[in-house]
Amino acid sequence: MMNIIKGGVTAAKGFQAASAAAGIKYEGRTDMALVYTEKEAVCAGTFTTNVVKAAPVWWDKELVSKGQKVHAVVLNSGIANACTGEEGKELNQYMAEVVAEQLTAKNEEKTILPTQILTASTGVIGMQLKKEPLAKGAVLLQEALSDSIEAGTQAAEAIMTTDTVSKQAAACLEVDGVTVTVGGMSKGSGMIHPNMATMLSVATTDADISRELLQEMLSEIVSDTFNMISVDRDTSTNDTYLVLANGQSGVTIEKGTKAYDDFKEALLYVSESLAKQMAADGEGCTRLLEVQVINCQSKENAKQLAKSVISSNLVKTMVYGKDANCGRIMCALGYAGVEFDPEAVDLTLEAEGENLLLVKNGVPADYSEEKATELLGKDKVTVFCDMKEGSEAATAWGCDLTYDYVKINGDYRS
């Protein structure tokens, strides 16, 4: 059993964070963040499946796949360092180098190498970073490092782009009287259709867990959490989720134990919470849309159906307009690429504990349009799609499509 706690990347033992106003692109706000563990950590990661990958994605993928133990993740907002060619790769490496240098200076006992620093960038694609702000940022970040909850929150704020709120989650579990903690932060609001969005997430834990086991657990969790959200069906070039485990709780996590189950529950909670916070803060959106496909033949089909509905522009505008045009939900199920019997499907709308049957056996039920509009007006709206063909289920999260999405993306760069 796990407990939800306050905090983010600094919740777990031994992790510090910092933010800085480096002047990457934005003015008058922070735009770099650092997550640091003095004790080196094993690291698992999942990355964008986009063929066009940002420079930091290439960097991290290589380090994570090699099993490199790491000391830090440095992140910047404003510039995504994607579509930046060789120069972009050099600047990414420079970002790791200046941070490694600063951390080495701080840490008199040992040298921290650039290859022990993971990197992440988010912002405009096709623009080059500049060296001066990166070097300045590295100094400021090193000076600001702290293990306080506030430092974690400030790091989460520094990586925001079009996000309107910062995103954190943390949970802990007890193993033989010892506390193990998992905490994380993420950013993401547009270009969100993770397969792995310009979504960046970092989670930290003081569990002692092997890299292989952590990666296996992470991949499984990501497919049910981050990969089940969509704001605009645009899979970004920068999607990155990194989990660092520094072992400082002294608790070892091994397969087949209760500790394993509890730890997985905690990592799942942190991941799902961060994913839902992103969907709820989708660009321009006014509410969170949850779609639960139930009684499906297979889990894979349930996921594909749920994702198809939350991704539909017509469903999203309908939710914005509070218009229960349920044919659009049926339509989005129908083009998901999965076979099913449309005349078996029931659709139920749920918000704040109230239910309303919209479709019975594929045909609109006799429901109150007023009640439907009322429920669709709540902050969180759930649609249950009962396929009546099996026992598998899946949940996906998205948001409504609004004038503001168009506004935000009609002139993002200006």
Added chain:
Amino acid sequence: MMNIIKGGVTAAKGFQAASAAAGIKYEGRTDMALVYTEKEAVCAGTFTTNVVKAAPVWWDKELVSKGQKVHAVVLNSGIANACTGEEGKELNQYMAEVVAEQLTAKNEEKTILPTQILTASTGVIGMQLKKEPLAKGAVLLQEALSDSIEAGTQAAEAIMTTDTVSKQAAACLEVDGVTVTVGGMSKGSGMIHPNMATMLSVATTDADISRELLQEMLSEIVSDTFNMISVDRDTSTNDTYLVLANGQSGVTIEKGTKAYDDFKEALLYVSESLAKQMAADGEGCTRLLEVQVINCQSKENAKQLAKSVISSNLVKTMVYGKDANCGRIMCALGYAGVEFDPEAVDLTLEAEGENLLLVKNGVPADYSEEKATELLGKDKVTVFCDMKEGSEAATAWGCDLTYDYVKINGDYRS
């Protein structure tokens, strides 16, 4: 060689059309259309791939696959007759029956059967048609039948929903001094991502061509035209494209002849023109976006890449905002599901004959933002994506995503 001519479904010899204000759902406008040929026609068709199919789609699919020769297509706007169960299927058959009855009464020589009448519906999903308006409409349609160009135009107007303009195209060719004509009409503005949208298209020709050859030609043409447009990535429940050939020109079209090539060119022109007219009239849109992927390894890859770019909400809002944020185009290429070398890609913007290189070898070129904004402001904007890996190419058509799309779809039913 073919010639583009005026007109639509009544351009070809022997075809008549009519429209009527039957009161299906709309008030104060026409909402039923009929295309009729006294001489029976062979028919080829392509239909939505959505698992949730409208009643008329089931009806037409069966008739077309059986090789049934037909006399007419009856179409209505306002109600899509999808998600309407058994009752919907009965009402669809009723629509065919009342039209058959009226046409039989008109045509003293022979009985026209309901199974010689194809049907098509577009509008709100999950609402039932009513018998009275259908019966009334059938009478009005029969009375109004005419082979004039105006009758064709009025039929094209009667099937509009959120369309802002009616859509027609026609072309003719000469075979041994005899003229063969192909004409068509379509509607479609939202829920457009044909695989086959609430898109309906009907083309007519007086060529004498076998059903098998017509179907083969149609399937090939649809994959390069209707299946290459997208307004909102929502594949509708009603997509239907029907081509009727009544042979009245007396010209037989057979494979391997010049007449075949010319006829195919004419049918391709009519199909592509109708498809582009739909994309240009996408719900709320202000301009037509064309994406040409060139020098690609395979045609299939080129199509997938082109369609990914025109379907991206971020590219669409960028075009609306006249902001050449070319990283979004690179991003959409990258998640198309096709492997390629991002660092080989060149992107060029074209409008009204002016070109502007945006991306060179995967990295933004040094272009004038002012010029880019100017070009993006034109009515038709083309993006060339040069993959530099082969010789295959494909073109896709879409439109920008605007406040008005959200407005139209936030309260479509009211």
